[in-house]
Amino acid sequence: TQLLExxxxxxxxxxxxxxxxxxxxxxxxxxxxxxxxxxGEGPVxxxxxxxxxxxxxxxxxxxxxxxxxxxSSLHITAAQPGDTGLYLCAGxxxxxxxxxxxxxxxxxxxRA
Amino acid sequence: xxxxxxxxxxxxxxxxxQVTLSCSPISGHRSVxxxxxxxxxxxxxxxxxxxxxxxxxGNFPGRFSGRQFSxxxxxxxxxxxxxxxSALYLCASSAPIQGSEQYFGPGTRLTVx
Numbered sequence: 001t002q003l004l005e006x007x008x009x010x011x012x013x014x015x016x017x018x019x020x021x022x023x024x025x026x027x028x029x030x031x032x033x034x035x036x037x038x039x040g041e042g043p044v045x046x047x048x049x050x051x052x053x054x055x056x057x058x059x060x061x062x063x064x065x066x067x068x069x070x071x072s073s074l075h076i077t078a079a080q081p082g083d084t085g086l087y088l089c090a091g092x093x094x095x096x097x098x099x100x101x102x103x104x105x106x107x108x109x110x111r112a
Numbered sequence: 113x114x115x116x117x118x119x120x121x122x123x124x125x126x127x128x129x130q131v132t133l134s135c136s137p138i139s140g141h142r143s144v145x146x147x148x149x150x151x152x153x154x155x156x157x158x159x160x161x162x163x164x165x166x167x168x169x170g171n172f173p174g175r176f177s178g179r180q181f182s183x184x185x186x187x188x189x190x191x192x193x194x195x196x197x198s199a200l201y202l203c204a205s206s207a208p209i210q211g212s213e214q215y216f217g218p219g220t221r222l223t224v225x
Contacts, residue, residue, distance in 0.1 A: 033213060033214075035216075040218070040219075040221075041218050041219070042116070042202050042204075042216030042217050042218050042219050043155075043202070043216050044216070045213050045214065045215065048213055088154075088155065090155075090214075099145065099157045099160055099168045099170070100145070100157065100214060101157070102147075102154060102155040102156075102157075103154070104154040105154055105155075
C-alpha cells in the first residue's frame with residue numbers, strides 16, 4: 001500500500017492542453033517534493049513545498065501544497081512534448097524520519 | 113558540481129549469485145539513500161546512510177545490505193539473488209537535513225535470470 005496516492009495513473013494529452021496530477025495521503029508531511037523521471041534515468045527534482053497552502057510556479061508548472069500538508073497537485077499549462085515523463089510526488093515524514101515516501105507516479109504523455 | 117554517479121549502469125546476474133552496486137554522491141552531500149524501482153511497486157525505500165551509519169531502513173529482507181565509507185561513497189549488496197530482484201536500483205544523495213531534497217543518480221538496471 002502506497003502512503004501517497006497519485007492520480008491519475010496515466011495521462012495522455014495533446015500538445016497545448018492543460019493537465020493536473022494529484023497526490024493525496026492521510027498522513028501529514030513536513031515537506032513534499034515533485035520529481036520527473038524519463039526512461040532509463042533517475043528522477044529529477046522539480047520543486048519542494050514546505051508550508052501548508054503554499055503555491056509555487058516554475059514557468060508553465062504550478063505546484064500546490066494543501067493547507068493540512070496532506071495533499072498536493074501539479075498543474076501544467078500548455079503542455080509540450082518535452083513534458084512527457086513519469087511524475088512522482090514524495091513526502092518527508094515527521095522529525096527524525098529521514099526517508100522519503102514516494103507515490104506510484106503518473107505517466108504523462110504529451111502528443112505533438 | 114558533478115552529479116550522483118552509479119556503477120555499473122547495467123548488470124545481468126543469475127539466481128543465487130550476489131551483486132554489489134556502487135554510488136558516489138554529490139560532493140559535500142553526506143547522506144545517501146537507496147531505492148528499488150519496479151513497474152509493479154514503484155519506488156521503494158531500501159535504506160539511508162549518514163556518516164557511515166545506517167540511519168533508516170525500509171522493509172526489505174536481510175539479503176539487501178549496504179554500507180557507507182568515510183568519503184560518503186556507498187555500496188549496496190544483494191545476496192542470493194532472486195528473479196524478483198530484477199529492478200532499477202537508484203541512489204540519491206542529499207544534505208543530512210530532515211526532508212532535504214534528494215538528487216538521484218541514473219540508476220543501475222539489474223536483471224536476474
